[in-house]
Amino acid sequence: MLVVDRHGGLVRVNEAARVLLRGAAGGDGAAARVPSWLADAHRRVSDGLPGADPGPPTGTIDDRFFEAHPTPGADGDVVWWLVDETGRHHAENALSDALARSEILAEVSSALLSSLNVPRCMEVAATMAAEHLAEAAVLVGPPQGRRHPLTYARRGGPVTQVTRRVDVSIVPGLPEALQGFPPVPARWINPGDIPDWVIPDDFAGPVGSVIVTPLPGHGLPAGALILLRSSTEQAFTENEELLARLFAARAGSALSAAGLYSEQAAITATLMQDLLPPPLTSVHGVEYAGGYRASQDQERIGGDFYDVHPGADASRSTLVALGDVAGKGLEAAVLTGKIRNTLHALLPLADDHLQVLSLLNGALLTSHHTRFATLVLASVRRHRGHVELRLTSAGHPPPLIVRNDGMVEEVPTRGTLVGALPTVTARTVEAVLAPGETCLLYTDGITEARGGPLGDDLFGEHRLRRALAECAGMPAEAVVERVRMLTAQWLGAGGHDDMAAVAISAPKPGSLAALDGRADGGNPRRHR
Amino acid sequence: MTLPTTAAALPDRLWQAVTGGDEQEAVGLVRAALAEGVDEEALLLDVIAPVQARVGVEWAADRITVAQEHTATAINERVIACLAHHPPSAAPPTPPRGRATVSCIDGEWHAFPARLVAEVLRLRGWQVDYLGAQTPTPHLVAHLHRTNPDAVLLSGSIATHLPTAHAAITACQAIGVPVLAGGRAFGYDGRYARALGADRWAADARGAAAVLAGGLARPHPAARRQAADDLPHLADQEYTMVVRSRPHLVKETLVALEERLPAMRDYSDAQRERTAEDIAHIVDFLATALYVDAAEIFTAFLTWTADILEARNVRARSLVPALDALSEQLRDFPRAVRLLREGTTALHGPSAPGPEMCA
Numbered sequence: 043m044l045v046v047d048r049h050g051g052l053v054r055v056n057e058a059a060r061v062l063l064r065g066a067a068g069g070d071g072a073a074a075r076v077p078s079w080l081a082d083a084h085r086r087v088s089d090g091l092p093g094a095d096p097g098p099p100t101g102t103i104d105d106r107f108f109e110a111h112p113t114p115g116a117d118g119d120v121v122w123w124l125v126d127e128t129g130r131h132h133a134e135n136a137l138s139d140a141l142a143r144s145e146i147l148a149e150v151s152s153a154l155l156s157s158l159n160v161p162r163c164m165e166v167a168a169t170m171a172a173e174h175l176a177e178a179a180v181l182v183g184p185p186q187g188r189r190h191p192l193t194y195a196r197r198g199g200p201v202t203q204v205t206r207r208v209d210v211s212i213v214p215g216l217p218e219a220l221q222g223f224p225p226v227p228a229r230w231i232n233p234g235d236i237p238d239w240v241i242p243d244d245f246a247g248p249v250g251s252v253i254v255t256p257l258p259g260h261g262l263p264a265g266a267l268i269l270l271r272s273s274t275e276q277a278f279t280e281n282e283e284l285l286a287r288l289f290a291a292r293a294g295s296a297l298s299a300a301g302l303y304s305e306q307a308a309i310t311a312t313l314m315q316d317l318l319p320p321p322l323t324s325v326h327g328v329e330y331a332g333g334y335r336a337s338q339d340q341e342r343i344g345g346d347f348y349d350v351h352p353g354a355d356a357s358r359s360t361l362v363a364l365g366d367v368a369g370k371g372l373e374a375a376v377l378t379g380k381i382r383n384t385l386h387a388l389l390p391l392a393d394d395h396l397q398v399l400s401l402l403n404g405a406l407l408t409s410h411h412t413r414f415a416t417l418v419l420a421s422v423r424r425h426r427g428h429v430e431l432r433l434t435s436a437g438h439p440p441p442l443i444v445r446n447d448g449m450v451e452e453v454p455t456r457g458t459l460v461g462a463l464p465t466v467t468a469r470t471v472e473a474v475l476a477p478g479e480t481c482l483l484y485t486d487g488i489t490e491a492r493g494g495p496l497g498d499d500l501f502g503e504h505r506l507r508r509a510l511a512e513c514a515g516m517p518a519e520a521v522v523e524r525v526r527m528l529t530a531q532w533l534g535a536g537g538h539d540d541m542a543a544v545a546i547s548a549p550k551p552g553s554l555a556a557l558d559g560r561a562d563g564g565n566p567r568r569h570r
Numbered sequence: 571m572t573l574p575t576t577a578a579a580l581p582d583r584l585w586q587a588v589t590g591g592d593e594q595e596a597v598g599l600v601r602a603a604l605a606e607g608v609d610e611e612a613l614l615l616d617v618i619a620p621v622q623a624r625v626g627v628e629w630a631a632d633r634i635t636v637a638q639e640h641t642a643t644a645i646n647e648r649v650i651a652c653l654a655h656h657p658p659s660a661a662p663p664t665p666p667r668g669r670a671t672v673s674c675i676d677g678e679w680h681a682f683p684a685r686l687v688a689e690v691l692r693l694r695g696w697q698v699d700y701l702g703a704q705t706p707t708p709h710l711v712a713h714l715h716r717t718n719p720d721a722v723l724l725s726g727s728i729a730t731h732l733p734t735a736h737a738a739i740t741a742c743q744a745i746g747v748p749v750l751a752g753g754r755a756f757g758y759d760g761r762y763a764r765a766l767g768a769d770r771w772a773a774d775a776r777g778a779a780a781v782l783a784g785g786l787a788r789p790h791p792a793a794r795r796q797a798a799d800d801l802p803h804l805a806d807q808e809y810t811m812v813v814r815s816r817p818h819l820v821k822e823t824l825v826a827l828e829e830r831l832p833a834m835r836d837y838s839d840a841q842r843e844r845t846a847e848d849i850a851h852i853v854d855f856l857a858t859a860l861y862v863d864a865a866e867i868f869t870a871f872l873t874w875t876a877d878i879l880e881a882r883n884v885r886a887r888s889l890v891p892a893l894d895a896l897s898e899q900l901r902d903f904p905r906a907v908r909l910l911r912e913g914t915t916a917l918h919g920p921s922a923p924g925p926e927m928c929a
Contacts, residue, residue: 157745159718307716339706495843495850497817512636515591520644527679530704552592
């Protein structure tokens, strides 16, 4: 307890305060002095001003933390009661540190988890490290050959990413951190030991403190993080080291997840390459266009397939195949790949559709697949401006021909499906397309699309025919686009089977395909 | 192609060529213009784009057939493809300015505007991934994880795709990729792009290129929001209820119309199906207006439909009984009833330009 007059002079001091204040003044027995924070608070109380902060004034004397409670005394004196709150103050500080840390970690986690792209993840990790942990951060990625991806971030500055050949072995602790083995804790290194490549170009001033932290990738190397502070900043505290470790654990998990995803996506893309429907274009003076929609929108492949195998020259037939394997999804897609390969191998025999179908049937029967397939084959040749077709259906919906007058004809080819019975029978039918006319091959996913305005009707062959009647004279890709659009609208958000369609069109006189058989430009819509 | 091509006459001549299905003429015209030194971007945006816009206008006015419309679009696409394959006159290979993904909203069929934007960005030195029409949102998201572009340009022409657009916008932003929205679906001034939380909006291809050149900040992952935060009115569940009961609403409205309009009883199956499709469209636009909470989406669609019907000599007033029947069924949904009332008022008033509907 101490009593202070209106001029700030000490009037009375009790024994406890005397000991305390004398200690604060240096313990040399000189007159007790009021600490500056209390003097400020006193002036405010004397002048009738509110306190600088809500609540009682607080401050430190020696290493202790005090709250000061004023009581007005006589003649403008103020009685100050000092309460030692050191313990509570420490606890509160620790709590707010922990809160800030968990807030940072929550923000870091949600930012890191947002992307599965490795460079992006590195960018986010380096940026957040520079924001919360140090003045600058360098993320060294696992080596790609002899080069390392390096991500530099400076607080408030832009991020730069380069892939360079750097000597990681001269940075103490970095080789071990990059290998992820043996397990090493974050370690301090001497700023003098770091090579120039570690320091970002725009780093201000000499480096004061450096920490190298491994990014634990759980079985995969995820990289290492180098944190830098300039000599004017204070070195890392124990709490900050803890935060750096927790940060590194999260960044490592995120980077290894992104790495795994990228690897898997690349493998999938490679394996799928041959299962995707091919882009179609004009061949030997005939227009081709294809459309495909897999039953699951997340997938891009399914049990429907088509191919166009150009004849060796314009006088030879081009073989078109479109088919449907029983079932859908990845397993069906794998079988479409086998069928497409088999058909490719059988191209020398392509003029004899029945023989091709018989050999394909034999191949499917002897494979371990229990699935069967339906398909339609078309041999196509342009002759004197007209397009001659030979069509064979193997258990498949018959092709439709759109005449220039809007008539839609069914090609009466019939046959058994392949992959189920010991022998196949099929009847090949010939047809001719005049310029502007189109033959459409399609799978039953189109006619069996369920939806419409009332929600539960089949699209059906009659709607397909009605749609095609409006397509008279249209180029091949416009016919396919029209069919795809109408079925998509019919379906709305409803589920569906795989759907595929191929249009074979005899080009009109104005078409580039009619010129020499190879329109440059190709089909612009299939750049997926 | 012996006559010199004057740039002013080019759009008209290209129009003649594409509606006549004359690809050789169309490609020849554009190549000749290029040879004469007409800027490639100007060809795309000041010749080809207006021709394509005219295709939509002429179809709406019933002056060209569906087949002509589709043929013209297909040939315009081929013309663009020819331009894209045309070697650029004086362009040494330089590192791209950045990478951008151009995609249509899932379900959107009008790929042409997106295609134009993609080509313009390529010309301006961007590495462009053009995903085209009918891109399921999961594909778009997987693509973004794989390529980490600077921005996604999301294109939509028809307003009914706005709810899907919203899902795509939040999905892109959640993985830290900013979204630049464009196309008629987002409103003439981009108001629906803002309502759905898109980072930016651009009125046309040049505007989009300018926005991209200015740079888009990456959405801050910590500021990530729930999709529902953008549209608090969805809490009333009216959108969900209308979408879920769409087939039922269409069926009941058909029955009610047959009671009110005796002529409908003699309709053929095809005519009845057309009517059902028209009603389904009304319900779709109503649902979208509920989703975005913008009456204008609904009223603009109705007045536009009335114009389409009038161009085909169908009396537009048959729309009003359909709205009445829907109001009757949706009487427990105050926002829907209000929208239907505003729709009826709009149909009685003067017609206004509206959104493009699928042909």
